[in-house]
Amino acid sequence: MTDAPRTVARDSLDARWSDWFPFDPYPQQADGVERALAAMRDGGFLALEGACGTGKTLIALAAGLQAVEEDVGERVFAVTPVKQQLKQFVAEVRAINAGRTDGEPPVDGLVVVGKRDLLPYARTDALPGTKSTHDAAGDLRETTVSLVHRESTHALDVAPGALDGRINVCAASDCDTLSYSEPRCPDHREERDEDAPWYDPVRAEALCSLVESMNGDRLETAGVSAPYPDEPPHTRDVLDIYDAEELPAGDAGYFDPFFSRFLADEGWPGVDFSAGEQNVLDPEALVAAAVQRGTCPHECLAALMPEADVLVGNYNHAFDPITRQLTAEKAGVLDGDTLLVVDEAHMLEERVRDLLSETCSLHALRTAHRDLALAREYLSGNGGEPGSDSGAHQRHARQTLAEFDSVDERDLAFAQSVLEWAAATVDDEVSEFLGSEFGDWSRQFAEGSLPEEDHELPLRDPESVETDRFTDRALSEFPDDVWTRVRDACYVAGQVHENDGQTDRTPTAPTVGRFVHQWGVLDHATYFREIELEYSEKAVTDTTLPEWAEAFNASLVLFNCIPRDPLARVLDDLAGGVLMSATLEPFDVFERVSGLELLSEGREEGDGGEDRPPRRVEDATYGLGFPPENRASWVLDLPAFTYRNRGPPVTDYEEMTRVRQSYASALVTAARSHGNVLVCMPSYREAEWAVDYLREGTEKPVLRDRSSESSETDAMLGRFFQDDDTDRVLVTSARGTVTEGVDYHGERLHCVVVVGVPYANTSTPRMGAVMNAYDREFEQGSGFDTAVQVPAVRKSRQAFGRVIRGPDEAGVRLLFDRRYLPNAPRSVNALLGEAEREEFSAVSPDMLELALEQFWTSR
CATH class of the missing domain: 3.40.50.300 (P-loop containing nucleotide triphosphate hydrolases)
Structure with missing residues (x-):
């Protein structure tokens, strides 16, 4: 082997993409960009293996940015499962911008992260209650919505003509109710303007103004101070006349002034890419800029995503069904205009297999069972907390049920019996396993000698494709349509809770119903069914729980063994891209398990979906280019x-x-x-x-x-x-x-x-x-x-x-x-x-x- 030349002078390259390089590229980088760009121009993908030091990150970014300049796509979305590599993408985009000459527009870069890293009250551990970040933040948002909704009848504690005269009083005769940006209050509006947003920006701004005037320490995060208190404000702090009993339960509580400010600005983030170092907004820079303005960093992220030239995130943003749905629908950046760069792609199959697997805990089964029971109580006219209006519960529930032709009260009772059976069957399986594995396991647990280990309880022979015994037992107990009936009934029960005016309950039933349906209809070769036992020592006061719940958490698991089909669907929705790693060979195996092989073959109508033409799939390998x-x-x-x-x-x-x-x-x-x-x-x-x-x-x-x-x-x-x-x-x-x-x-x-x-x-x-x-x-x-x-x-x-x-x-x-x-x-x-x-x-x-x-x- 002979020494490879160190670099190729950029001014010697007759290639427009060289403008994106902050320095003279290595020979393998020049070749890699040409190959990646050729694949992208044809709407295809390049599988790129490059040894450490190849400069794969710059290859993918330069090719992607040149493809964007040529209108092959509108943006580059780079995903990686490794935080260190995420930082590397950020560093490379900043280096590209540092090398841009005067007059050349910078690349707008944005790091995509989750709510926990962006929501101010989550960052400072000030979210009220013990719920997860997602649920607690959702509660704050729901209360905020009730306060700023255009049809809200809650009177904020502001004077007529406040906010420089922008707060109106209802124009109807003999009505002195504040109507905010509207000429008339909700009680006197004849019809709603369908073009107007659901929220009232003047109400939202008035809400922010009230919170800003509150006493107390200000929230501090990302090195800056917010204009709001360090704890979430409560409805009692901002309403004109506050009586908890006069408000529906879902409308009373803590709210998020940062979200309100975003609505007051009517979706304008108030932050641009220049707030980040070299025009790349990482989470700290985004939070600092948004919090200083008093607006929501998470909403700013969503607003800025479609405007970015380069997005950097993790695998979840592209491949997790739930996260991907939010990214695609809310920000609209995972579509035929997006060029995808998958880093550390040798991990793709393993990581996505976990993302595409489904679990349902015993706790979730029991909670969904409770959702169904409460929905039935509401329908009967006997539901609700002590002192609540059971008649109102019943009206809401019956109005909701009337919207669904395929579900009645008998279906709710049926679904409840199925979930009760499922929980009992999980108990039987776990009890039998623990007895056979450890004998007197409860004595060992009490003595502290029970191994602190997790366990898998397969429900069929892993080396067969037979139906699992859980499914067999279900079909011996219930009709063949059990899976669909449970899914539909659980969905309706969830809607009963969502539409009820007296409760802020977040129902679990729809998620559990969807899981039960998948359990029954997904094939047994691709999806392996088992029970997962996670050791978790805890005090249990609920006497209806099994004894083993003191030592273990149990979940039903639908484990995705071969994720290539959903991977192929994700990739096929995009404009093209690069899948890269230092270790992809052998390529035939990688292309088979990653779904690239399916893309290259295409699909004719009738093969389980719409007609899909073949996509170009290429591969390239670069060894160590060093002496x-x-x-x-x-x-x-x-x-x-x-x-x-x-x-x-x-x-x-x-x-x-x-x-x-x-x-x-x-x-x-x-x-x-x-x-x-x-x-x-x-x-x-x-x-x-x-x-x-x-x-x-x-x-x-x-x-x-x-x-x-x-x-x-x-x-x-x-x-x-x-x-x-x-x-x-x-x-x-x-x-x-x-x-x-x-x-x-x-x-x-x-x-x-x-x-x-x-x-x-x-x-x-x-x-x-x-x-x-x-x-x-x-x-x-x-x-x-x-x-x-x-x-x-x-x-x-x-x-x-x-x-x-x-x-x-x-x-x-x-x-x-x-x-x-x-x-x-x-x-x-x-x-x-x-x-x-x-x-x-x-x-x-x-x-x-x-x-x-x-x-x-x-x-």
Whole structure:
């Protein structure tokens, strides 16, 4: 191999896209942009594998921005599952803007995050009650709506003519009610202007003015102060005459003045991209600008999304059905005008599989059962809290039920009996499992000896496609249309609660009904049904709950084994894009599981949907473009590091199996080599063993990475990267978080050791179902290769790819396990990249120390 030229001068490139580069591109970047742009121009996708340091982020952004300039799309939406990579996209967009010449408009960039990061009262932990952020924020918003609605009859505590004379008094004779922006109050309006928004901006501004005048400390977040108090205001603070009993329950309570200000501004965010560094609005900049103005950052985000040239978010925004629906419908940015960039795309199948799986907890079943019971009580005229108007409940409920021809009161009772049966069946399954698994489990729990572990309870043989026993039991108890009847009845029960004027209850029934319907109608090959038990020790005062609820939470699970069809539908809705990673090969496997293969084949009318023409799908691979003499790549010829071969993880050398002894000695040799060393074991359990042994065998500090919170991981990495002339060893799992998306540039890392092949646990029911699903969908025997072996080798490739990040860096890549060699028993060599297969050579354990010394001496 010869050295590749460092860069290509931009002024030598006859390409308009070069204007988007903040510096002279590498040759592989120039080629990558051309390939990506060609695919996008044809409405297609490029699967791009590029080694660490290739500059994939700039390739995708430059190609996407040029495609936007050519009207191929209107925006670029980049999604990544790794926070570090999200920051990298932001940095690259800012670098592009920094390199723009005078007169060239900047790229408007926006980071898309959730409510928890944007809503001011959520950021300061001031949301009232104990509900989730989503539900508590929803309650604030509903109360705000009741106060600013154009048809609201609630009188705000403001004077006629306030707000510079913009608050009107009703023009009807003998009526002195405030009508705000309207000529007449709601009682005297003959008809509503259909073109007017549902809210009254003058009411909204008056509400904000009242809150601004309140005493107390102001809310502070993102380094700025808001014009409102640090706790959400209450309706009693702003209404002219406040009597809780005069207000429907849903209209009384705390509200959100930030949302009110957004409505007062009639949807104008009051924030633009210039508020962000180099025209890129990250969450902190967006919150700071919005909060200072007193407007809602989350609403500003939605308003700005269609205006952005580049959006950066996580996988949920593109692939989670609920989040995607909000992103697509509210902001309108996931459509045929959007070019999608999927980063770390080797994770796509695994991450989306979880997003597209559905769960329904025992608690949700019981709550939905309660929703149905209350709806029936309302309909009977006997419902409501003590002192409430049961007749009003009944009127609302009957009016709602009358809107649905297919559901009557008998259906509500039927659905209630089905959910009661489902909860009892979950109880039976869990009780039977715990008894067979632990015997007297309740005594063990009381003694504190019950293992604090989660469990999967499969409801069918994972290696078959038979109907699960839960479904069989349901169909033996209820008619065949049980799934549809429960869904429809639960939806109607939810509408009864939503439309009731005396309650602010948020119903669970519609979500549970939808889940029950999916359980009955989704196929059994793609979706694996089971019960998930999550260990959660807690005090239980509800005597109707099962005894085991003190130790476990139980949920029914619909696990999506093969998500390629929904992935293909998502991608097919878009203008094109790039799916990229350092580890996508083998491409045929990636394109099969990601849905790209389906796009390339197209679909004729009658194949389960509308006619869909084939889409262009290309692939490209770029190896390390840095001097090859700066790296050493060896496979240590050791026996396979498997559970059967290695024996128990003891740290006494004499008690180890011969296989473990050989690995222990090799690990010490690698750990003692020059610089910082990253050791990647096949599991965290084996990482614990390696840490304990290496601390006795090397003078370097040995750091342990655990499966922990991101803050703990960041602190541990900070110690590893510490610039104090002390070399360190970091031991982790190759299936952990520090082997992907973490930048080990410069002198942060000198050697990576990957021990064994980091296979996922194939003994779990879910993994068995996944392998079985692939065997049946593609070909027998492909399940293990597709679902287990290929992802495992990608984990290894991600790990050893951390060590060389730039043209001036040097490092060693070590694979400890002869299965990485060609022609070895159960070899995985063919799953390495082509360049990696050429570079990695075998070295015997007794020559490792000399080889390492010679390499670093030559540096």
